[in-house]
Structure formats: structure tokens, C-alpha cells
Amino acid sequence: MDEKLAVAWQHFFEGRLNKAEELERQLEKDSFSRWNLRAYLAVERQDYQNAFANLELYLIQAQNDSDIENEHIAYHQLGYVARAAGDFYQALEWIEKEAAFLAMYFPDDHYSQSVNLYELGYLNLKLGRLTQAQEFMRKAHIYAKESDDVINHACSYRGLGEIAQALGNLQEARTNFVAAIRLFDQAGDAIGKAEVEELLASCP
DSSP states (O other), rough: HHHHHHHHHHHTTTTHHHHHHHHHHHHOOOHHHHHHHHHHHHHHOOOOOHHHHHHHHHHHHHTTTTHHHHHHHHHHHHHHHHHHHHHHHHHHHHHHHHHHHHHOOOTTTTHHHHHHHHHHHHHHTTOOOHHHHHHHHHHHHHHHHHHTTTTHHHHHHHHHHHHHHHOOHHHHHHHHHHHHHHHHHHTTHHHHHHHHHHHHTTTT
16 A cells, blocks of 8 residues: 555544545545545545545446455445435445345455444444344354454444444443444544444433
8 A cells, every 4th residue: 555545544543534635635546445535534524425436436446357355345335425324225235235245255254244244234223123233233243253353343342332222221332332442442443432432422
């Protein structure tokens, strides 16, 4: 990865969006990582049209290159942006497309399976399907632990906390939120940590 792009990502993860945007604009070449960063920055600014535009470029390039790894990432990220924009049904379509793609090409990739299952769980939560949401999120949590990815593990705790809160299991929710905050802090993800701190504060 380009050194300037790597620093821009670091600024993003530490919540310095203006610095991340400033560095991103200085880059000369497009890349999958740059399109992805642009999309994340656009979501933080609630500019969903711009986020979709960058991820469509990402998907087209992946398909043109027959790059199945980046193709599944594009499906996932398009689902993420649709979810952030509040279109949960469209988001679910993208994530289910990714799930089928993973089952075909990456059946043993526990990291990718976990991230996909998290989104399936979260979207079912948003659509009020709590039983399905809990089932997907528990599977996501198992795969997250096996993948040894700290942010992935943190996200699964966050998801379990939100589902527990929706089910009225407040002590379980608080326990999961605290675990998520600890892991986001360990990973240096200031945005993720702040979001879960807000969820914990809303959990009586």
C-alpha cells in the first residue's frame, strides 16, 4: 500500500477525518484501498451517493480483473453503505449476494464469513427479526474468535449487545458493549469505540 494512503487510513481509524481526506486527495493513483477509503469517508459525511459511486468503481475493476477476493469485498461494502443510508432491504440483497459468493469461493475463510454473518445479523436486527439476528450474530462471534481479528471480534460483541438490548436482556447487553469497547480501544479504532460508548450510555 502507498505510504501516504496507509497514513490516511490511520487518520481515519483514529477519527481525524479532515486529515484523512486531505491526504487522500493528494494521491495520484486509484486503487481498491483508495476507493474503499473514499467510501468510508463519504459515509462519515453522510454522502451516500459518493460512497456508492466509489464502490461501483471498485466492483467494476474487480470484475474486469476476475479478482474474486475484491469482488466479494465490493458486495459487502455496498451492503454496508446501503445499511448506513437506512435502506436495509437493499443492504440485505447485497449481503446475501456476498454470502452466496463466499459459500462458492471462500467456504473456509472464517474472517470473511464472520464479517458477512455480522451484517446478516445486524440487518435482521434492523428489520425486527430478532431470532434470526441472534442466530447470525452468534455464528459471527464464533468465527470472529477463530479469525483472530480484533476489530471483527469487537464488532461481534457490539452486535450481540445490540440484539440483547432489543430483547430486553440489559445486563447481557452491557457486558457485550464493555467487551466491544475494550477491543476497539485495543485496535486503536476511535470511531468504533465512541459508537459503542454511546450504545452503552443508552443502556440503562
